[in-house]
Amino acid sequence: MSAWRDAEGRKVAMSVSDVGRSASPGKSFWEHNEYFRQLATALASGAAGTTPNGDRAKVKERTRNYYDSAAVSTRVQSFWNLGYSSADALREIQDHIPEFGRHNETDGLSEQLYFATVKQMPLKLDELAEMSLLDVGCGLGEGLNFLSRMLPGTRMVGLDLSPNAVGSANARLARGSALSFVCGDAESIPFDDAGIDVVISVESAQFYPDNRRFLQEVARTLKPGGYFSQADLYIDDEGWERTLSARKGVDQLEWIRDKDISPEVRTALTARLMPGSHFHRKFGDVPQIARASLIRHFDLLCGQSVAEAAGERPTKIFRRRRSVRAGAGSPGSTGASYRLSLAQRT
Numbered sequence: 584m585s586a587w588r589d590a591e592g593r594k595v596a597m598s599v600s601d602v603g604r605s606a607s608p609g610k611s612f613w614e615h616n617e618y619f620r621q622l623a624t625a626l627a628s629g630a631a632g633t634t635p636n637g638d639r640a641k642v643k644e645r646t647r648n649y650y651d652s653a654a655v656s657t658r659v660q661s662f663w664n665l666g667y668s669s670a671d672a673l674r675e676i677q678d679h680i681p682e683f684g685r686h687n688e689t690d691g692l693s694e695q696l697y698f699a700t701v702k703q704m705p706l707k708l709d710e711l712a713e714m715s716l717l718d719v720g721c722g723l724g725e726g727l728n729f730l731s732r733m734l735p736g737t738r739m740v741g742l743d744l745s746p747n748a749v750g751s752a753n754a755r756l757a758r759g760s761a762l763s764f765v766c767g768d769a770e771s772i773p774f775d776d777a778g779i780d781v782v783i784s785v786e787s788a789q790f791y792p793d794n795r796r797f798l799q800e801v802a803r804t805l806k807p808g809g810y811f812s813q814a815d816l817y818i819d820d821e822g823w824e825r826t827l828s829a830r831k832g833v834d835q836l837e838w839i840r841d842k843d844i845s846p847e848v849r850t851a852l853t854a855r856l857m858p859g860s861h862f863h864r865k866f867g868d869v870p871q872i873a874r875a876s877l878i879r880h881f882d883l884l885c886g887q888s889v890a891e892a893a894g895e896r897p898t899k900i901f902r903r904r905r906s907v908r909a910g911a912g913s914p915g916s917t918g919a920s921y922r923l924s925l926a927q928r929t
């Protein structure tokens with residue numbers, strides 16, 4: 584039994600297997616992680632990215648429970664994405680926030696992914712400062728909190744399925760109408776028609792059982808001419824094809840950009856998993872749930888085992904059982920990709 588801390592820094596007695604169990608009674612963490620792999624495979628088999636209503640509800644309940652547990656056991660100032668590493672992005676962020684990355688609170692890689700998501704829109708940062716922005720699947724709210732430093736003036740709202748994540752974000756980060764967080768479902772966005780200038784979503788839509796319905800909701804809530812910017816992991820070619828198929832049913836979104844950013848995400852993952860990294864130094868005691876997720880995604884995106892990539896014998900963190908076998912050895916050989924996509928509301 585080890586001591587985790589909740590969002591307020593209180594000690595919570597919980598072991599790794601408890602995290603899995605509390606999300607899904609009777610299941611260990613590893614079985615739970617395996618559940619997500621199977622879920623992705625099951626979703627991939629649906630031609631239009633849809634599953635029957637009953638299944639959808641179950642999928643969401645499992646996802647909510649999983650992230651509710653993670654929110655309790657994740658330290659403050661945590662992101663739940665794989666990160667992005669680019670010297671240009673870093674330089675540009677530092678132009679706006681000179682002290683960014685100098686105090687070592689985070690390794691800055693997840694912030695770079697948020698920045699890349701915003702930056703791909705054909706809008707100047709000054710223009711964004713006049714606008715409203717919704718982050719669907721905002722997690723603990725750190726991404727929006729970071730963007731609010733880059734874009735003071737933008738009215739930002741985060742939406743997430745997990746009440747614990749939203750509770751934590753509201754307790755720590757909310758600042759009136761400048762930055763707020765609400766609990767809700769991406770497939771039924773709790774906002775009026777045509778009221779939002781920009782919708783973003785970072786590493787979240789992979790969990791939605793009905794991607795077409797999500798995109799319809801994005802189209803409904805965006806103002807005409809507004810943008811939808813998405814960063815997401817596709818665990819195999821079918822996952823990407825399923826997304827393309829879901830897009831076909833949503834005429835009001837015109838897709839104007841798709842960029843494979845797997846190289847930048849791999850660089851970030853590699854940096855995080857190397858011995859001596861910020862991740863190791865500062866997050867050595869984060870829940871196994873986060874470490875295991877990184878290792879699994881590294882294997883998927885890099886097509887090789889973490890230990891091989893590290894070029895040395897596995898450290899303690901790498902010796903833990905993995906949920907997927909390593910790929911064939913060449914980067915990207917698993918068919919996984921990480922992409923930035925951009926659409927405009929017609």
Ligand SMILES: C[S@@+](CC[C@H](N)C(=O)[O-])C[C@H]1O[C@@H](n2cnc3c(N)ncnc32)[C@H](O)[C@@H]1O
Binds near residue numbers: 647748767
């Ligand atoms: C991998 S995390 C990413 C969180 C955040 N965007 C970040 O980068 O730190 C995925 C998030 O999507 C949320 N999510 C999953 N399904 C959802 C749904 N149907 N509606 C809203 N949020 C959902 C989860 O609760 C979780 O917080």
